[in-house]
Amino acid sequence: MDGNTIRETFLRFFAERGHRRVPSSSLIPPPESGLLLANAGMNQFIPYFLGQAEPPYARATSAQKCFRANDIENVGHTARHMTFFEMLGNFSFGDYFKAEAIAWAYELITEGYGIDPERLWATVYREDDEAERAWVDGVGFPIERIVRRDRFDPQGESLNYWWTHAAGPAGPDSEIFVDRGPKYGPEGGPDVDEERFVEIWNLVFMQEEVDGDANIIHPLPSKNIDTGSGLERVATVLQDVDNAFETDLFRPLLEVAESLSGRSHGVDASTDVSLKVVAEHARATTFLIADGVQPSNEGRGYILRRMLRRVVSHARRLGIEGGVLHPLIAVVVAQMGEAYPELVENRAYIESVAEAEEERFGGTLRQGMALFEDAAGSLEQGGRFPGETAFRLHDTHGVPLELTSELAQERGLDVDVDTFQELLEDQRRRAKEAVKRQDMTGDALGEAVARMSGQEFVGYQRLDADTTIGGLIGPDGLLDVAPEGTQVRVLLPVTPFYAEGGGQIGDRGEIRTAGGRVRVTDTQPGPGGVHVHSGIVESGEVRMGDEALAEVDREAREATARSHTATHVVHWTLRHLLGDHARQAGSLVAPGRLRFDFSHHSPLGRDRLEEAEYTANSKLADDDAVRAYETTMDYARSQGATALFGEKYGDIVRVVEIGDYSRELCGGTHVPHTGRVAVVRVLHEASIGSGMRRIEALVGPDALRQINAEHRLLEEVAQALGAGDADQAPERARRAVDRIKQLESELGKLRRGDRAAVVDGLAAKAEPVGGATLLVSAVPGEDVNGVRELALVLRDGMERQGPAAVVLGTADDGAKLVAALTTSLVERGVTAKALLEPAARAIGGGAGGGKPHLAIAGGRNADALDQALGTVPARLAELLGASS
Numbered sequence: 001m002d003g004n005t006i007r008e009t010f011l012r013f014f015a016e017r018g019h020r021r022v023p024s025s026s027l028i029p030p031p032e033s034g035l036l037l038a039n040a041g042m043n044q045f046i047p048y049f050l051g052q053a054e055p056p057y058a059r060a061t062s063a064q065k066c067f068r069a070n071d072i073e074n075v076g077h078t079a080r081h082m083t084f085f086e087m088l089g090n091f092s093f094g095d096y097f098k099a100e101a102i103a104w105a106y107e108l109i110t111e112g113y114g115i116d117p118e119r120l121w122a123t124v125y126r127e128d129d130e131a132e133r134a135w136v137d138g139v140g141f142p143i144e145r146i147v148r149r150d151r152f153d154p155q156g157e158s159l160n161y162w163w164t165h166a167a168g169p170a171g172p173d174s175e176i177f178v179d180r181g182p183k184y185g186p187e188g189g190p191d192v193d194e195e196r197f198v199e200i201w202n203l204v205f206m207q208e209e210v211d212g213d214a215n216i217i218h219p220l221p222s223k224n225i226d227t228g229s230g231l232e233r234v235a236t237v238l239q240d241v242d243n244a245f246e247t248d249l250f251r252p253l254l255e256v257a258e259s260l261s262g263r264s265h266g267v268d269a270s271t272d273v274s275l276k277v278v279a280e281h282a283r284a285t286t287f288l289i290a291d292g293v294q295p296s297n298e299g300r301g302y303i304l305r306r307m308l309r310r311v312v313s314h315a316r317r318l319g320i321e322g323g324v325l326h327p328l329i330a331v332v333v334a335q336m337g338e339a340y341p342e343l344v345e346n347r348a349y350i351e352s353v354a355e356a357e358e359e360r361f362g363g364t365l366r367q368g369m370a371l372f373e374d375a376a377g378s379l380e381q382g383g384r385f386p387g388e389t390a391f392r393l394h395d396t397h398g399v400p401l402e403l404t405s406e407l408a409q410e411r412g413l414d415v416d417v418d419t420f421q422e423l424l425e426d427q428r429r430r431a432k433e434a435v436k437r438q439d440m441t442g443d444a445l446g447e448a449v450a451r452m453s454g455q456e457f458v459g460y461q462r463l464d465a466d467t468t469i470g471g472l473i474g475p476d477g478l479l480d481v482a483p484e485g486t487q488v489r490v491l492l493p494v495t496p497f498y499a500e501g502g503g504q505i506g507d508r509g510e511i512r513t514a515g516g517r518v519r520v521t522d523t524q525p526g527p528g529g530v531h532v533h534s535g536i537v538e539s540g541e542v543r544m545g546d547e548a549l550a551e552v553d554r555e556a557r558e559a560t561a562r563s564h565t566a567t568h569v570v571h572w573t574l575r576h577l578l579g580d581h582a583r584q585a586g587s588l589v590a591p592g593r594l595r596f597d598f599s600h601h602s603p604l605g606r607d608r609l610e611e612a613e614y615t616a617n618s619k620l621a622d623d624d625a626v627r628a629y630e631t632t633m634d635y636a637r638s639q640g641a642t643a644l645f646g647e648k649y650g651d652i653v654r655v656v657e658i659g660d661y662s663r664e665l666c667g668g669t670h671v672p673h674t675g676r677v678a679v680v681r682v683l684h685e686a687s688i689g690s691g692m693r694r695i696e697a698l699v700g701p702d703a704l705r706q707i708n709a710e711h712r713l714l715e716e717v718a719q720a721l722g723a724g725d726a727d728q729a730p731e732r733a734r735r736a737v738d739r740i741k742q743l744e745s746e747l748g749k750l751r752r753g754d755r756a757a758v759v760d761g762l763a764a765k766a767e768p769v770g771g772a773t774l775l776v777s778a779v780p781g782e783d784v785n786g787v788r789e790l791a792l793v794l795r796d797g798m799e800r801q802g803p804a805a806v807v808l809g810t811a812d813d814g815a816k817l818v819a820a821l822t823t824s825l826v827e828r829g830v831t832a833k834a835l836l837e838p839a840a841r842a843i844g845g846g847a848g849g850g851k852p853h854l855a856i857a858g859g860r861n862a863d864a865l866d867q868a869l870g871t872v873p874a875r876l877a878e879l880l881g882a883s884s
Helices: 003-015 043-050 069-074 098-112 129-139 231-238 251-261 269-290 299-317 325-336 341-345 347-377 387-397 401-410 417-432 434-452 554-578 605-621 633-638 701-721 726-763 784-801 832-842 862-870 872-883
Strands: 059-067 084-092 120-125 146-149 161-163 168-179 197-210 216-230 464-468 471-474 481-483 487-491 509-513 516-525 531-543 547-552 584-590 593-599 626-632 652-658 662-665 680-689 692-699 767-769 772-778 804-810 815-821 849-851 854-859
Touching (some): 043 059, 043 168, 084 098, 098 120, 120 129, 129 146, 216 231, 251 299, 269 401, 299 401, 325 341, 341 680, 347 401, 434 487, 487 516, 554 584, 554 652, 554 680, 605 680, 726 784, 767 872, 772 784, 772 872, 784 804, 784 815, 804 832, 815 862, 862 872
Parallel strands (some): 120 146, 772 804
Antiparallel strands (some): 197 216, 464 547, 481 531, 516 531, 584 593, 815 854, 849 854
């Protein structure tokens, strides 16, 4: 099965058993989860498990987007580590419990997936007799392949107890493993080797609430089921490949990386690492951006930025000099857009964010390469490249150690990896202590603000200012001097840098002194509204009291100002067209783009969205003046000024007026006339929650670039359809679609006729054996699902003739066998599994699995298919003789 089929098979199986199909929640989890990113399918159901909310359904099933950031550095170096994965799950909220969860899991694995039950192992919590009975008595699972385990291993990692690694719902579990064969490790089950015996499903019996250290607090209001089956692992097993990167879920992405680099996967271990990193991280970052994560220097944004930079670094290592993210994102959207429509809806935005970060990091990486050349140029061949420099390349410029080592080897140099690792471990230790230091650094910032005694913001009037270094805070507190490479927060008594607020991102730029330069990557509000400049000392050193020139990135600021003015015009437009209820509920204002959240009960629809875009651009074209002034809150209200949701205001407020139609309380930066915005291009509009909508748009030159891209696409479509004029393309496309549907209908009729003929032809081969009727045949060109369908149709047709059996085989990725028996034959003591045993051994597989009426077996030896089928008549005679 390919990945999409596995996903659909799982969801359909549980939907047929009364489960509501629930869409995946965002990778950004609800606040009550205590998580940075969603790491399990149950995250969105936490309130139901805890009894905090009444579930709208008793049973649910989902394919959930999940992310585990602690695996970033392992990606590419192992066969199974990945950051983003899909978790297939079924859930019960006080409805069914262990027996049903285990029985359904076994049924889906053996019948739906067709995995031989002889390959399965199960683990249960050491004290969970109920779960063991459900396995042994409920589904007939052999007790010798059930392993009892403790809650946690000696290192504190979960064994047969599951929790979110935060305070919340938890419970004992039962895990299902598949034996991948001796090629992957020794005998003995999952306690011996979890590479050979790979876990594909975890059934959690969610019955307790735990604290942040996994200590049980009390039972949950009801006993629940929460299961998780990693799609990538199931695909690895069903597609019979060594690891997830060889499945269809990753292979198309690897092929893009191979095509761009001219390298092949499986030839060189070092190359394989980079190809896997590029493929896996591209998929993960596409999903993160689609769910609203933005590259930044903290939290989720830092994870995204780090991964995007790893993609670019490893692409350069593979020799890819141009952009790599755009074609990779296209593959992710094409491959997974049907299951996750937000990828399709947000494609342009995803590409914009990713490519901007790729371009930005390209410059940083070039600086890193210059640093490498400086350091390497002073060393003789056979020398040792400093670990400190390798770490600085990694930490400051995002250059992975592997790339530094490869570049060094090309020059005959050896990298001091020990020092690098020491510095890396020290950084990790300090990162773990960061939370403990937070209060201290907060106090340091407060002390620095108090010492400076005030700040003047001049960023509305100009983009540079002569000033002094009024405060310097490092990772561990106040500094008198910050040497090159130090992450710092800088306070300036006079600053032109706008601090993030009202949806507008903080300014970036430079602070230069006679002795050094700070690259400002973000500006945030601090205590008392002081603007705090975050960045890194890129060269020299910066000292307290140094005279300085603070200079904002002019291009970024101007693009942001265009976006902010456009946001106000869009806000007015929506209220004008939809009504006063369409009020701003949040926004993101960034260079060249905007995101605008507003309250509205239903989708706008294409016509209304086009009308909104036209109206907004018409107002921009009027070239109205944009004026800003400060006044009292009471006067602003009397003039009808709009306040933003969630913002806090003092007695004196800043009002931004556009023409005679828009008046809002706003502290952001704007263009002087609307004509400077040029144009707004709405990308899409979608729901972000009950009664809440979101519009995303590009502004100015970015919008024009998008319009040109859309125009080129239309021309290419028209050309492909043979339309002389783009206006003719829609009608040509409709005619082409109608013709395709007609041909598909005709083809379907032919195929149904062919299938009927195949059934009739096979049925004629049936022969009597020991008082029963037996049909044995190979079915060339069919996959195992097609063979199973044929076997069932033939069996049902033979039911009227009395006891009967159908055994069909196909050479589909090895050999596959399907046996289907009538009820009357089963009543004579014959089972499908027993009937297939000799045939399964002949093709190199185990005994077939399934129910008495139906079994499926598989093996690698396709050449032995005819020999295997030849054993069936004698086996049926033997079983009938034994039963009589």
